[in-house]
Amino acid sequence: MPTIGFHKHDHATCISSTLARAEAHCTAHSLKFTPVRRRTLEILLAEHRALGAYDLLAILSNEGLGTAPPVAYRALDFLTGAGFAHKIEGLNAYIACAHLGEDHAPAFLVCTRCKTVAEADTAADKGRLGQAAAATGFKIEKTVIEAMGICPACVEDTPCA
Amino acid sequence: MPTIGFHKHDHATCISSTLARAEAHCTAHSLKFTPVRRRTLEILLAEHRALGAYDLLAILSNEGLGTAPPVAYRALDFLTGAGFAHKIEGLNAYIACAHLGEDHAPAFLVCTRCKTVAEADTAADKGRLGQAAAATGFKIEKTVIEAMGICPACVEDTPCA
DNA sequence: CAATTGGATGTTATAACATATCAATTGGGG
């Protein structure tokens, strides 16, 4: 169900409503949604795929929004800090949040072939990890939950397998 | 069995029995447990902490076991491939498996302060991730499940080392 | 209107992590 990314959906609305929510969040929290930050989020939103920082930088650079690595990393820091984007640790790449505005602990289904990412909301999935943590006095600050594999589309396309 | 790493235990036995199991596994599967590979596992086993590839390389290098990055990465490829070690994606670092020989899908509690790692065995418990995957036809090949946070010792406010 | 101040950017350089490639060596099976 909440696995947007592998489903067909009204993507134009998906993008515009997410941008609107981001805008609202920034206004509400006095955050500056500057051109580079906004454009970076737009680029990520355009695809439900993970992009590397240098992929983003290349696009930003083409558009005259900056040429050096810190440009991309600063934008990504802002977006991830504000909860507008997530880092996929298993790919060292970044993706727009699919549940922007909702308080959530994200989990991902990551296609290693096409890099499409579906974001599932697993608020309840602290289960096992949470138990283990509680049992030992470990204080969780952030969870990384990623399933790496092959998405439905790629499963069918497999040239050999 | 949950969370070795934050508990006191007989570490000498912990090391030697794990090495013995690794040895047995290699014999059984005709894998070559060469000096660099064995020593790399020993180094990882010596601490229940994640070490970076270059940390390992520095130690191997001191001991005359090789000087260039591929030395460490090849050893780590072998160890992770054989299931003797795991990569902690959230740290870009590596740790010896705490359940060597058991078939398992590992989950980790990672202290971002001292890098101590506890490995919990989450066996068949793929929880919501598994459900979401099944619902969409996604084929999971590997899971990355890591809780980043502060371990009991560090919570006490005494930096670990 | 200065002057102050704090976040955001620009720029250069480098740190940290990982792989490509090819030659040389080793070690077991035919």
Next chain:
DNA sequence: CCCCAATTGATATGTTATAACATCCAATTG
């Protein structure tokens, strides 16, 4: 013994991420 395949050695390069410092700019405030 020779062959094959895996392993090692060595050099170079690719990829991801941050340090450090200068500068700009817009909002406060005296």
